Amino acid sequence: MADEPTKQKLWGGRFTGKTDPLMHAFNESLRYDQRMHAADIRGSIAYAKSLALVGILTKDEETKMIQGLTAVGKEWESGQFKIEPDDEDIHTANERRLSELIGPLGGKLHTGRSRNDQVATDMRIWLLDQVKEIEAVLIALIRVMVERADQEKDYLMPGYTHLQRGQPIRWCHLLLSHAFSFSADLERLRQLIPRILVLPLGSGALAGNPFAVDRHFLAKELGFQSVAENSLWGVGDRDFVIEFMMWASLTTTHLSRISEDFIIYSSAEFGFITLSDAYSTGSSMMPQKKNPDSLELLRGKSGRIFGHMAGFVMSYKGLPSTYNKDLQEDKEPLFDTVDTISACLRIAEGVIATLDVQPERMRQALTMDVLATDLADYLVRKGVPFRETHHISGRAVALAESRGCQLNQLTIADYKSLHEDFGDDVYDVFDFEASVERRKAIGGPSRAMIDRQVAVLREKLGGISET
16 A cells, blocks of 8 residues: 655655655754744745735635734744654744644645745845844944044054054054944945845745735735845845855954954063953963953854855855755855854954053054154155155164164264254154154044044944845
């Protein structure tokens, strides 16, 4: 006697043999896609309404179906939903439970709908909710950096290129440089939203919906900005997943870079900043150690997120058109990317909010050789071409090194021997605060430009995304 069709599966009618238990486990995704339970319920409620509008459901059936779906959603929220062995994914589980609650009427819900357009819709609904939360956390991080920079304008430090001391800057100038990177990340995150909010629902399995459901109605019900104009694209597109993971990869790259700066500056060799104990750990062997584990983990997790993005792109690149089961591999990397970037941004905010700045150590690191460019500029202001003054300033540095002294300890006769335009006012160059204040073009570290940068970032934080 032939086995009964596997009716518990949404695709079960064509099959009479039972699924190998190993294949069921291999195919099943409920263990991770159940986190989209609320999105799936929202999509199904909207779809039930659209079926009523075209006469597939009566008004009474629509009401019963929405009540049933709402009850299923409440079971998930309360932790009372009971998963059954044949629940292949969140869509199967919700429809199975709906039919248990309202009977055969539950079987009408899938009319004209496929899991192909259903899952694509669920993922977009779910991701938008996450993007809104991430946006808020990113704004909080930037705000902490901006407000801290505004309060710590007095602290001077060496600015570095190639990890070699270059010119004096303000500590807040460094902090704001990273804030501008995160501000660009915020802008890019907001730009993702219209591309997430393209509605696939109503695309069916691939060839569209045969019951003329009103897709613009569905878009309005679910808060989407547009509908997928091509049903083949609608069910097969995962660009929005990749684009979000690319965004997260770049954002965690910025987190990694500020982490590297702070790891260096918190070391005993620099001592420019001290991390809070709340974001540090000790050594299991060396009792004197205070390790910047929070920053090291932020630096390390950028690789994890990049790996998720790169891995899914490799899965995606070879797929033929429309839906293929390979697309099930979009969820775990996306979910982990969301969880990881959310945690990283919160940790970064905590680290920056609680660290202590050591302005005296920063000042001690400022040596007169970082004013060598100012020395060249001194002669430029007297009409000497910069290429010539650059060479002269370099000779002054070499002379000071040979004498074992600082540039401001060379005599006026020493300077006169290098160029006749040096005068007694050359010693006015050797003032770190004055050097920083001379850099008052837009983007520089002078107080006026710091105020400008703070104002620009505050204005950017005031932007509201359109959803």
